[in-house]
Amino acid sequence: MATPVTMPQLGETVVEGTITKWLKKVGETVERDEPLFEISTDKVDTEVPSPLEGTLVEIKVPEGETVGVGTELAMIDGGGDGQAAAKGATAPAPSVAEEPEAAVAVEESPPAEAPAEPEAEVPPEAAEAAPGSAQSRREGARMDREWAVQESPPPTPVEAPPAKGPRSQILSPLVRRLAEEHRIDLSQVAGTGTGGRITKKDVLAFAEAKAPGAPTPVEAVPPAAPPAAAPPPARPAVAPAAPARPAVSGREEAISLSRMRQTIARHMVESIQTSARAWNLVEVNMENVAQTRAAAKDAFKEREGVSLTFMPFLARAVCDALLAFPEVNSELRDDQLILKHYVNLGIAVALDDGLIVPVVNGADTMNIIGLARAINEVATRARTKKLHPDDVHGSTFTITNPGPFGSVISVPIINQPNCAILAFDAVEKRPVVIDDAIAIRHMVYLSMSWDHRIIDGATAAKFLGRLKLNLESWDFGPEVGLPARG
Amino acid sequence: MVERQVAAKPEDSPTAGEKAPTEEAGAAGHGAEPRGKRTESGEATYLIAIAEALWEEMERDDRVFLLGEDIGVYGGAFKVTEGFIERFGPERVMDTPIAEETIVGTAVGAAMEGMRPVAEFQYADFMTSGFDELVTVTGKYHYRSGVPLPVVFRGPSGGGVRASNFHSNNPEPFFAHTPGLKVICPAFPTDAKGLLKAAIRDDNPVVYLEHKWIYRRIREQVPTDPDFLTPIGKADVKRDGDDVTLVAYGAMVLKALDAAQELEEAGISVEVVDLRTVWPLDTEAILASVAKTSRAAVLYESHKAFGIGAEVSAIIAEDGFDLLDAPIVRLAPPNVPVPFSPTLEDAYIPQVENIVDAITRLAKW
Numbered sequence: 001m002a003t004p005v006t007m008p009q010l011g012e013t014v015v016e017g018t019i020t021k022w023l024k025k026v027g028e029t030v031e032r033d034e035p036l037f038e039i040s041t042d043k044v045d046t047e048v049p050s051p052l053e054g055t056l057v058e059i060k061v062p063e064g065e066t067v068g069v070g071t072e073l074a075m076i077d078g079g080g081d082g083q084a085a086a087k088g089a090t091a092p093a094p095s096v097a098e099e100p101e102a103a104v105a106v107e108e109s110p111p112a113e114a115p116a117e118p119e120a121e122v123p124p125e126a127a128e129a130a131p132g133s134a135q136s137r138r139e140g141a142r143m144d145r146e147w148a149v150q151e152s153p154p155p156t157p158v159e160a161p162p163a164k165g166p167r168s169q170i171l172s173p174l175v176r177r178l179a180e181e182h183r184i185d186l187s188q189v190a191g192t193g194t195g196g197r198i199t200k201k202d203v204l205a206f207a208e209a210k211a212p213g214a215p216t217p218v219e220a221v222p223p224a225a226p227p228a229a230a231p232p233p234a235r236p237a238v239a240p241a242a243p244a245r246p247a248v249s250g251r252e253e254a255i256s257l258s259r260m261r262q263t264i265a266r267h268m269v270e271s272i273q274t275s276a277r278a279w280n281l282v283e284v285n286m287e288n289v290a291q292t293r294a295a296a297k298d299a300f301k302e303r304e305g306v307s308l309t310f311m312p313f314l315a316r317a318v319c320d321a322l323l324a325f326p327e328v329n330s331e332l333r334d335d336q337l338i339l340k341h342y343v344n345l346g347i348a349v350a351l352d353d354g355l356i357v358p359v360v361n362g363a364d365t366m367n368i369i370g371l372a373r374a375i376n377e378v379a380t381r382a383r384t385k386k387l388h389p390d391d392v393h394g395s396t397f398t399i400t401n402p403g404p405f406g407s408v409i410s411v412p413i414i415n416q417p418n419c420a421i422l423a424f425d426a427v428e429k430r431p432v433v434i435d436d437a438i439a440i441r442h443m444v445y446l447s448m449s450w451d452h453r454i455i456d457g458a459t460a461a462k463f464l465g466r467l468k469l470n471l472e473s474w475d476f477g478p479e480v481g482l483p484a485r486g
Numbered sequence: 487m488v489e490r491q492v493a494a495k496p497e498d499s500p501t502a503g504e505k506a507p508t509e510e511a512g513a514a515g516h517g518a519e520p521r522g523k524r525t526e527s528g529e530a531t532y533l534i535a536i537a538e539a540l541w542e543e544m545e546r547d548d549r550v551f552l553l554g555e556d557i558g559v560y561g562g563a564f565k566v567t568e569g570f571i572e573r574f575g576p577e578r579v580m581d582t583p584i585a586e587e588t589i590v591g592t593a594v595g596a597a598m599e600g601m602r603p604v605a606e607f608q609y610a611d612f613m614t615s616g617f618d619e620l621v622t623v624t625g626k627y628h629y630r631s632g633v634p635l636p637v638v639f640r641g642p643s644g645g646g647v648r649a650s651n652f653h654s655n656n657p658e659p660f661f662a663h664t665p666g667l668k669v670i671c672p673a674f675p676t677d678a679k680g681l682l683k684a685a686i687r688d689d690n691p692v693v694y695l696e697h698k699w700i701y702r703r704i705r706e707q708v709p710t711d712p713d714f715l716t717p718i719g720k721a722d723v724k725r726d727g728d729d730v731t732l733v734a735y736g737a738m739v740l741k742a743l744d745a746a747q748e749l750e751e752a753g754i755s756v757e758v759v760d761l762r763t764v765w766p767l768d769t770e771a772i773l774a775s776v777a778k779t780s781r782a783a784v785l786y787e788s789h790k791a792f793g794i795g796a797e798v799s800a801i802i803a804e805d806g807f808d809l810l811d812a813p814i815v816r817l818a819p820p821n822v823p824v825p826f827s828p829t830l831e832d833a834y835i836p837q838v839e840n841i842v843d844a845i846t847r848l849a850k851w
Binding site for chain 1: 770780805807808809810811812850851
């Protein structure tokens with residue numbers, strides 16, 4: 001009997017997720033809690049384990065597609081015991097919550113404590129000994145502080161599910177890391193430490209036992225090492241930690257990467273590896289915009305409560321150009337090009353410790369006032385760390401704005417899965433030739449990195465030409481409280 | 487470990503051979519008996535190793551001079567500088583008044599002028615009488631002026647010799663917490679010699695804390711090469727092990743090794759990391775060992791709270807969180823002054839049995 005697998009809820013505010021990879025093919029068998037697929041909600045990238053054991057009979061949502069929470073993604077045939085399997089499948093959330101990545105990335109999630117093991121799974125003997133898993137966790141922790149030493153229980157043969165002692169829920173950082181690296185479900189591991197705690201040795205022994213045929217961690221095994229010559233189990237998992245720590249000396253300094261930095265690094269490299277990046281630049285005479293802005297900005301600030309920067313003018317002009325050239329506002333999914341006839345504008349915001357790209361949804365429906373407010377709001381929330389996971393998801397095109405820091409020309413990296421990213425550099429007064437005379441004008445270089453898989457130079461240049469024309473010719477006055485030009 | 491060799495030395499040098507005194511100094515050791523010399527087989531005590539380091543550096547560089555209370559005619563409270571005034575004269579082996587702030591100030595002033603002074607404190611406890619000069623002037627001088635300040639402050643620290651609470655302290659946390667000072671706490675004669683020589687040749691101010699409990703307690707073959715140096719800021723694994731990392735320095739290293747021996751017999755393999763230098767702290771060595779064992783304890787003789795162990799623990803937790811299979815353990819005296827009663831002093835300083843007990847629990851955690 002086939003049971004549906006649904007999109008899990010990865011936090012209160014997440015409403016949808018993108019299937020980034022199916023780890024199983026139709027027809028393959030999957031273990032309960034074995035990673036089944038990878039999803040991305042932009043802030044949260046994680047593997048989702050299978051809620052039940054069985055055969056994957058149907059994939060309903062292909063890779064790259066974004067669907068809402070609760071959407072049926074696939075069907076798994078759990079064999080004869082359909083009822084029991086279905087019960088597991090309807091509640092995928094707890095197993096997802098066990099993924100430390102998910103727990104860390106979502107803002108309001110509780111601190112990474114012992115995993116939310118469903119109480120029902122505690123075997124009756126253990127439940128009697130210490131009723132309530134929370135209670136038993138506290139007991140265990142208290143015992144640790146008092147340094148009570150108990151005789152370890154005799155090692156349980158590795159047959160799931162092992163009996164659990166009162167301290168089986170206390171997982172050290174190392175045990176968690178090793179379990180993640182070896183993709184081990186800790187509920188299957190017998191703890192031989194005091195009070196049934198799972199120790200490093202237990203995890204490594206379990207990994208060793210399941211090694212043949214099981215997926216091994218990518219990092220822990222050097223590709224050249226012949227499996228037969230594998231050193232004793234204590235070495236392979238722990239040894240890589242030491243060389244991974246860079247030796248620093250003298251005037252060097254080693255800084256551990258923040259989670260944000262790691263995410264940025266991963267996304268940037270993935271982008272470079274995904275897109276065929278090409279680049280164009282136009283020079284735009286911003287005198288039209290600069291004069292409108294200068295005339296309107298004081299009253300605008302007083303009336304609207306937000307400063308009138310160049311950014312909403314640019315955003316307004318960009319939205320028009322994107323609707324005119326939807327290929328620039330598109331996404332490549334497998335062999336299909338998805339044209340988007342709406343604009344969700346990603347705005348790159350520099351933070352003290354990195355960068356984030358919140359999204360102004362429906363930017364093409366806004367006028368300058370709306371854009372000014374919306375950009376200001378997402379930027380403020382980004383800087384005060386008040387963004388929700390869905391605030392950073394779903395952009396169709398991105399603008400980065402290094403101008404305020406003095407940059408004149410930039411070559412940005414595309415924010416996947418966008419087709420293109422526009423860099424808005426500094427607006428400066430420069431001498432320019434106008435009608436064979438030299439004049440001083442507010443000028444800017446607008447440069448765009450774009451994906452040559454999707455568009456060609458002609459489209460990119462035409463798009464930039466449209467953008468230039470908009471900025472140089474439009475009468476923005478009426479939108480910012482000035483009379484229309486005659 | 488370094489290769490040790492013995493060479494013949496001039497008769498007046500502290501390295502010249504002599505039969506070893508059989509017993510260590512009684513009580514605090516203050517002026518109890520001669521410093522002694524290397525055994526005929528070339529083994530030296532910690533005390534002799536320190537004297538040799540001073541002697542060799544004074545022979546090598548005439549900018550090096552000593553100052554301190556009773557170091558000249560009397561030969562020093564613990565006889566470290568016995569015989570020095572006869573060889574180097576009163577201008578390079580200066581007796582000072584009992585005024586530590588003046589000793590520090592004089593030494594620092596001489597260093598500013600290009601000398602390389604080594605100031606002795608009769609007990610490290612009294613370094614705090616010169617604390618203002620050490621913290622306000624010495625640690626900051628190079629940062630303020632860009633001028634190097636090659637000065638060494640040395641003296642006996644630590645307890646276990648029934649000397650009560652004015653003569654048993656471990657002041658290293660004060661100085662480790664003061665930017666601009668290096669802090670050395672050796673445990674073995676070889677390290678004591680190599681590190682003191684390195685300290686004298688270092689262009690920074692160094693606080694070099696000897697441990698009086700070790701002075702005459704152990705002997706080993708100590709290098710006689712006049713250019714033998716031990717790098718400052720490098721820990722040394724004194725015993726390899728797989729189950730637990732035990733980080734220690736000073737006299738606690740000796741206790742850690744005794745405990746590790748007992749634990750080995752009980753089936754627990756302990757790696758003893760001797761910091762040797764408290765600051766700069768060798769975090770790489772600490773983390774490398776914890777990466778291997780996944781369990782860490784820090785053993786130290788200064789007060790437990792806000793001390794060296796707090797710093798070592800924090801570094802392991804910050805940079806090695808996912809290396810840990812158990813919580814970090816600190817073993818150190820409570821935050822009370824060193825007791826005079828022998829029973830209480832033994833209860834105050836971590837003893838081998840306490841270490842064995844704590845490491846056993848840590849290994850089973």
